[in-house]
Amino acid sequence: MNGDIQFDNINFAYPARPDVLVLRNLTLTARPGEITALVGSNGSGKSTCFSLLLRFYEPLSGGITINDRSITDYNLKQLRQKIGVVSQEPILFATSIYENIRFGKENATRIEIEEAARQANAHDFIMKLPNKYDTVVGEHGVLLSGGEKQRVCLARALVKQPVVLLLDEATSALDKASEKVVQEALDRACKGQRVALIGASGCGKSTVIQLLERFYDPMQGRISLDGVDIRELNMQWLRSCLGLVSQEPVLFDLTIAENIAYGIENTSIEDIIDAAIKANIHDFIQQLPQGYETKVGMKGSHLSGGEKQRIALARVLLRRPTILLLDEATSAMDSYNEQIKIYANKQPNQLERI
Numbered sequence: 001m002n003g004d005i006q007f008d009n010i011n012f013a014y015p016a017r018p019d020v021l022v023l024r025n026l027t028l029t030a031r032p033g034e035i036t037a038l039v040g041s042n043g044s045g046k047s048t049c050f051s052l053l054l055r056f057y058e059p060l061s062g063g064i065t066i067n068d069r070s071i072t073d074y075n076l077k078q079l080r081q082k083i084g085v086v087s088q089e090p091i092l093f094a095t096s097i098y099e100n101i102r103f104g105k106e107n108a109t110r111i112e113i114e115e116a117a118r119q120a121n122a123h124d125f126i127m128k129l130p131n132k133y134d135t136v137v138g139e140h141g142v143l144l145s146g147g148e149k150q151r152v153c154l155a156r157a158l159v160k161q162p163v164v165l166l167l168d169e170a171t172s173a174l175d176k177a178s179e180k181v182v183q184e185a186l187d188r189a190c191k192g193q194r195v196a197l198i199g200a201s202g203c204g205k206s207t208v209i210q211l212l213e214r215f216y217d218p219m220q221g222r223i224s225l226d227g228v229d230i231r232e233l234n235m236q237w238l239r240s241c242l243g244l245v246s247q248e249p250v251l252f253d254l255t256i257a258e259n260i261a262y263g264i265e266n267t268s269i270e271d272i273i274d275a276a277i278k279a280n281i282h283d284f285i286q287q288l289p290q291g292y293e294t295k296v297g298m299k300g301s302h303l304s305g306g307e308k309q310r311i312a313l314a315r316v317l318l319r320r321p322t323i324l325l326l327d328e329a330t331s332a333m334d335s336y337n338e339q340i341k342i343y344a345n346k347q348p349n350q351l352e353r354i
Helices: 046-053 076-081 097-102 110-119 123-127 146-158 176-189 205-212 235-241 256-260 269-278 282-286 305-318
Strands: 005-012 023-030 061-066 083-086 164-167 242-245 323-326
Touching: 005 046, 023 046, 023 061, 046 164, 076 083, 083 146, 097 110, 097 146, 110 123, 110 146, 235 242, 242 305, 256 269, 256 305, 269 282, 269 305
Parallel strands: 083 164, 242 323
Antiparallel strands: 005 023, 005 061
């Protein structure tokens, strides 16, 4: 479920009013790693789109696909488990905050629940309550403010680590102060964004990456990861979280398979092929007489610049990094390959380079 979500020519009317089309010939595409906004007046069908995606209803005509596969082909329970929803009117039950969050994932551990609350910007206010996570919220969460209820609902959506997060006017009923707090939580939940450093040669773009990888330390100032100074992190662990594809790819006088798997032990050929497919190099490799056993020559001299770049990219994707650093990584590619969309296999991050 890591691909595009596509609504293709959808027509829909609610069973109670079959003669009134709520959606007429709706076509849209939501891409992984991006935020897609549905904008319209009340009753225009924004929430209806969510109901159709969750399969509370079926369209009259047209189809909805995820990763080019119809949602009707997915197991319904598994489909909904992959989707987190935060609605305009938060629904809480007359039990503890802990149990309300746990409704999102029945087998969630306490660590997972507290981490979800932190991501939802709810942990601090919960810890100030006399009974903390064991605080009973009352019927419909009556003992909490609107912003607090919304953040508990967001934590419930996040605890199951959804592939897709649906926000149905999640801050519209809040006052300005509460809206600001909840919006900060939503911004934190919508990680997986791309940041571009743009400037002339020599302006320091590559230097920023070197500082992040701790090849050097800044003279003053700090670089933090999740609020922690990277100098306090184990360097080997930090670098294992980062994947770098540089402008000048480094290849060795080995086979293509060995170059992709370089530095990783006990890698299966299936994983190597999967990484190559994501880097858009698999089809080219298959056309070679020896396939993945083809020797690339010293520094990859038997390959073109774009082919070397894509093999280097496959090597990085095989590691499934949390952060992907691209240092002018498409400068040697043709215009077609430069526009490849790269999908990472691991949630919640879909990595995309355009």
